[in-house]
Amino acid sequence: MKSLEEKTLRTEQIFSGKVISLQVEEVELPNGKTSKREIIKHPGAVAVIAITEDEKIVMVEQYRKALERTIIEIPAGKLEKGEEPKGCAIRELEEETGYECEKMDWLISFYTSPGFADELVHLYVATGLKKKLDAATLDEDEFVNLVEVSLEEALELMKEQKIYDAKTAFAVQYLQLKDALK
Incomplete structure (x- = not known):
């Protein structure tokens, strides 16, 4: 070959x-x-599929300057130098949503755009969520609205192009497939 x-x-x-x-x-x-x-x-990133006890998907609405619009995404963030992906996933979930989790399981890692970038996203599933008493602790240049949706609502948001990024679309479709296999 x-x-x-x-x-x-x-x-x-x-x-x-x-x-x-x-x-x-x-x-x-x-x-x-x-x-x-x-x-x-790119140093790499994590993304979290966070599921509440009542089977809502925890997401954030955030303005994305590159797109000149807001979109709804699963919590995610960049790895800090020397940071382990699982620890980053726990930190990003807490910072962006105010939720802590009992369990954070790795699902898959994938390259976002291998034609021109080396960004590797590590996708986790968080369960056993508990809302912290204090609010989310966002970075000083980060502004988000917390959004919790059912799988059906997430699929509708995809049709409306409000969920419009690959990691979140992947997460929603993973949940849809998982639900279909029950």
């Missing part, structure tokens, strides 16, 4: 920010020719 690997010949750092960095790599292709690849480096 023919190798598909691209050998990096040169890397140029274009931008380094708080969340991502951008680099351009000159690569040697399998056929010996060269090309350029624009690559976004």
